[in-house]
Amino acid sequence: MQINISKTKEIIQGRISQxxxxxxxxxxxxxERVATFKLLGIHLDDxxxxxxxxxxxTSKATKRLYFLKQLTRAGVxxxxxxxxxxxxxxxxxxxxxxxxHYAITQAQTQQLESVQRKxxx
Numbered sequence: 001m002q003i004n005i006s007k008t009k010e011i012i013q014g015r016i017s018q019x020x021x022x023x024x025x026x027x028x029x030x031x032e033r034v035a036t037f038k039l040l041g042i043h044l045d046d047x048x049x050x051x052x053x054x055x056x057x058t059s060k061a062t063k064r065l066y067f068l069k070q071l072t073r074a075g076v077x078x079x080x081x082x083x084x085x086x087x088x089x090x091x092x093x094x095x096x097x098x099x100x101h102y103a104i105t106q107a108q109t110q111q112l113e114s115v116q117r118k119x120x121x
Contacts, residue, residue, distance in 0.1 A: 005029040054108040
């Protein structure tokens, strides 16, 4: 199996000083060391905290709220707006929540809830 160096990333998690570790190298080249990356739709960082992920999903959901607002202005019935929210916006906020939701801060929880409040208005 050949490794695609442009798609391969290395992340060091824990209290190990990254300055003392050599970069991972393969016959194809050196693997890039990163502090954050996206894996299967979840933004991971080297400290296993979730601000990058929460910011990304709230940004994505907020962009989709624009379409909900446009549908509201167009006079779409409330039931259809609810269907749009549950099919298009809510999955963004809930995706893989069992993995990350237990470890988010109160401020991050409020950030997620603010998106839901905006959808309600």
